[in-house]
Amino acid sequence: MMMGGFGLFFNPVDRRDTSPPSSLVATVALVKVESKNICGEDMGHFSSMFNGLARSISSMKKMKKLKKNGDGKEGVKAMAKEAKKNELILRSSGTVNVDGSNNLASVYSKRGEKGVNQDCCIVWEEFGCQEDMIFCGIFDGHGQWGHFVAKNVRDLMPSFLLCNWKETLVEAAVDPDFDLGSQNKLQSFNIWKHSYLKTCEAVDQALEHHRKIDAFNSGTTALTIVRQGENIFLANVGDSRAVLGTPSDNGDMVAVQLTMDFKPNLPQEAERITQCNGRVYSLDDEPGVHRVWLPQEDSPGLAMSRAFGDYCVKDFGLISVPQVIHRHITSKDQFVVLATDGVWDVVSNEEAVQIVWECPERGKAAKRLVERAADGWRKKRRGIAMDDISAIVLFFHSSSSSSSHQFELVPTLK
Numbered sequence: 001m002m003m004g005g006f007g008l009f010f011n012p013v014d015r016r017d018t019s020p021p022s023s024l025v026a027t028v029a030l031v032k033v034e035s036k037n038i039c040g041e042d043m044g045h046f047s048s049m050f051n052g053l054a055r056s057i058s059s060m061k062k063m064k065k066l067k068k069n070g071d072g073k074e075g076v077k078a079m080a081k082e083a084k085k086n087e088l089i090l091r092s093s094g095t096v097n098v099d100g101s102n103n104l105a106s107v108y109s110k111r112g113e114k115g116v117n118q119d120c121c122i123v124w125e126e127f128g129c130q131e132d133m134i135f136c137g138i139f140d141g142h143g144q145w146g147h148f149v150a151k152n153v154r155d156l157m158p159s160f161l162l163c164n165w166k167e168t169l170v171e172a173a174v175d176p177d178f179d180l181g182s183q184n185k186l187q188s189f190n191i192w193k194h195s196y197l198k199t200c201e202a203v204d205q206a207l208e209h210h211r212k213i214d215a216f217n218s219g220t221t222a223l224t225i226v227r228q229g230e231n232i233f234l235a236n237v238g239d240s241r242a243v244l245g246t247p248s249d250n251g252d253m254v255a256v257q258l259t260m261d262f263k264p265n266l267p268q269e270a271e272r273i274t275q276c277n278g279r280v281y282s283l284d285d286e287p288g289v290h291r292v293w294l295p296q297e298d299s300p301g302l303a304m305s306r307a308f309g310d311y312c313v314k315d316f317g318l319i320s321v322p323q324v325i326h327r328h329i330t331s332k333d334q335f336v337v338l339a340t341d342g343v344w345d346v347v348s349n350e351e352a353v354q355i356v357w358e359c360p361e362r363g364k365a366a367k368r369l370v371e372r373a374a375d376g377w378r379k380k381r382r383g384i385a386m387d388d389i390s391a392i393v394l395f396f397h398s399s400s401s402s403s404s405h406q407f408e409l410v411p412t413l414k
Helices: 040-056 059-069 072-085 146-174 184-208 267-275 311-316 349-358 362-380
Strands: 008-010 023-028 030-032 094-099 104-110 119-125 133-142 222-228 231-237 241-247 253-257 279-282 290-293 300-302 323-328 335-339 389-395 405-409
Touching (some): 104 119, 104 362, 119 146, 119 389, 133 146, 133 389, 146 184, 146 222, 184 222, 253 349, 267 279, 300 311, 335 362, 349 362, 362 389
Antiparallel strands (some): 008 119, 023 104, 094 405, 104 389, 222 231, 231 323, 241 335, 279 290, 290 300, 335 389
């Protein structure tokens, strides 16, 4: 049995659990949900979810008809209300099968030496039941409840984004005052940017009012990407990083950094924080590591200037506004690496793309990168507790090799 819309949650396993390994590898391509792997209640959940999503695909046809009949504003309200009803995230535990397709994402995470692994990832192919779309996200939690915060943001982000994207499409089609630019490429980018800005604001508000997660002194970064046909749209909140791998004219692999690491000492970030009465400085035992501090207290000491959660410093310059960028994928562009700062602290952009490019098996590319980063921590940062290390490698072009694996969908805290 096969349904439209495919997704994978990836939760690293805590080493304090006895039987599972401390780190997992996942090769993600086309995800098929089969009835034999999920109980009847879960199948009803999946069916309802996907049917609601499929109905929203016809929104473009509907809005054209509404515009023609002069019912544009009422149509926008009706379809916006319907879109908000679509909860599109897989929350049930179960098993999914992964087979080969044109897209291939390699995912790997390794627990650090600071406690539970607070990194988590998601890969969702045919995002929004669109055959040419895939969504990937990597989230790096921090603070006492950072692992819960990261998983909650991971769960909310795709559904909120998809609903906001569909609403924006409707608004742009029927509202003459909704200016998205004159060129098609500019329109597409502005639609995604508008959707991402609304999404990040809504996710941060939802997290603040979560009944079971205390995010006052805990938070998470979020780096996500949507591939739509031959275009990629990225949104970054925090200090994770996306790097493109593309060959130069002479055939050498070149690294192109796509996102900015939002550290507190960046001039525009430090200016915003200080204007809000927050403080930015590095400790004597951490020279060069600038952190965000409260006006009168030496806390919380955040090493990034943008994050979800961390409401103790939201009034003092910390924001959850994303950097949104667009890039057209050329025939030469090979892959994009999304990784948490645990990778970039010890591996350069050039080293990362070379490690991925030289990996003989695409499905193990993320694992090889993470393991190389772990070696870097042991060699370059002796005496410092290794951070959690996670990476997603999204390849742009199909490979002759394909594989089939199984993954567990881990239940999330609600």
